[in-house]
Amino acid sequence: MPGSFHIRNIPINPGLVLSPMSGVTCSAFRRLIKELNPGAVGLVISEFISVEGLTRQSDRSMAMMRFHPDERPYGIQIFGYDIERMRDAAIMAQDAGADLIDINCGCPAPKVVKKGGGCELMRQPEHLAQMFREVRKAVSIPLTMKMRSGWDEASRNALEIAKIAESEGLEGIAVHGRTRAQLYRGEADWSVVEAVAESVKVPVSGSGDVVDAASAQARKQGKVAGLFIGRAALWNPFVFSEICGGKRYDLRHERDLVLTVLERYLALLREEFHDRVVVGRFKQLVSQMCRGHEWRKDLCRAMKLQDQIDILKRARDSAPDAVRSQSESPTSLQAGAA
Ligand SMILES: Cc1cc2nc3c(=O)[nH]c(=O)nc-3n(C[C@H](O)[C@H](O)[C@H](O)COP(=O)(O)O)c2cc1C
Known part of the structure; x- marks a missing residue:
């Protein structure tokens, strides 16, 4: 069993999270995964939603926040660069009824990083600290962040960013063990996840290549609190139950x-x-x-x-x-x- 953890007062039980995936983890997909894995999905998170779109009241962005009560606990992930828009979007996510807000600091897509969002935020620690501070002041629900191990091999600064996040009052951290330069190539490096988990007090979850019970067991080491599961939920939508001791299907x-x-x-x-x-x-x-x-x-x-x-x-x-x-x-x- 993967164990459980809390983000403030929210039990993440079990400690298995449906990782946010743009174009995939809409409410329908999140509900499907929860239905197929009863009691085996601890948290679901929206696709990342643009703070530009939200603060301009774009219909599409507003619709992306919607969720079904069965999805709780439910996190809304937002991305962007502008601090005021990030703060206002976080307030909108809180008003929409989310249980927590997650700030995306890991997206590698050129159209996102060119505008200063996603993983680019990891290269601007002071700006990011100020963003965390302003958002933290503006909302009362738990605030979390998801990042990569760093921008590239030469700047793997997840540890530094995690400390900033913790000192600014964030209450959960997820690390995808690849750099931005790697995109989705190679294997995720979980030693970075473990190192971050050792260095802060808030729960740290890992992301990358959890695909079945064996890989979940291998990666749930040391102080790692939770496991994020992304692509495997598409290959094998029963993967959460499997990790919790359920049947392994060959679909x-x-x-x-x-x-x-x-x-x-x-x-x-x-x-x-x-x-x-x-x-x-x-x-x-x-x-x-x-x-x-x-x-x-x-x-x-x-x-x-x-x-x-x-x-x-x-x-x-x-x-x-x-x-x-x-x-x-x-x-x-x-x-x-x-
Ligand atoms: C199609 C796709 C879309 C993604 N969109 C997001 C996103 O919106 N926000 C985010 O934090 N990560 C996003 N990711 C990254 C995943 O959440 C996850 O960290 C990554 O795929 C590694 O985990 P996995 O091996 O379990 O897929 C995306 C990944 C994929 C494949």
Whole structure:
């Protein structure tokens, strides 16, 4: 079992967090993961949301903050450079009902770092300290941050940034054990996560390459409080339960289960988005989770929601045990994942 920890008074139990992923961890995906892993997801966090978008009241940014009560505890992650906008966006996130606010200090994308946000903040410790201070003063709910190990090999300053975060009153830190220069290449270096966890009193979680029970056990060392799980939630949406001692699925051989997950995800996406958006979001899960299944290519090529619905229905009708699986409800699906 991965253990648990607290961010102030919020129990993160178990200490497994659905890592924020832009374009993926919308409310529908977060709900799906919580449903598939009952009791095994300690915290979910929104996709990163632009403070520029929020403070300009962009419909898209405002919608990105929304969540379902079942998602709690729920964190909203915000990104940007401007301190006043960061402060105002944090107030908006608090007003939206988030349990905590997370400041993104790790995004490597050129369009984000060029404007001073994401990982670029790690190269501006004084600016970042002031940002933390202003946001801390403005909101009462817990404030956390997520960063990389540093900008590049020559400037791995996660330790320095963690100390700044702690001294400015932040109450949780997550470290992705890669530098900005690495992007997603190579293996995440968890020695940095452990070193940060040793050097501050606030809970420190690690991120990078937790994909199953074995990798979770290997990385949950020393004072590391929690494990963030990102991409593996797409390859194997049952990974949280697996880490908590549940069944390990080989989804290439779980046709009915995969179809049930897809049907549920499509329904959740349709509650949240216009059809056009649903099509693209749905493909993210299909392309990662459905390897080895004959309908994967067709679903990924489909341009219209109705086409995706028809492909799923055909797959269902042609399944050997179609009658039993059609009557599966999300509840039976949870039981299967336990
Ligand atoms: C498609 C994608 C989008 C991501 N978006 C965010 C984000 O919005 N905020 C963030 O802090 N990290 C983001 N990340 C980084 C992940 O949260 C995580 O730290 C990283 O993928 C390493 O963990 P993993 O090996 O478990 O995926 C993203 C990663 C991916 C692959």
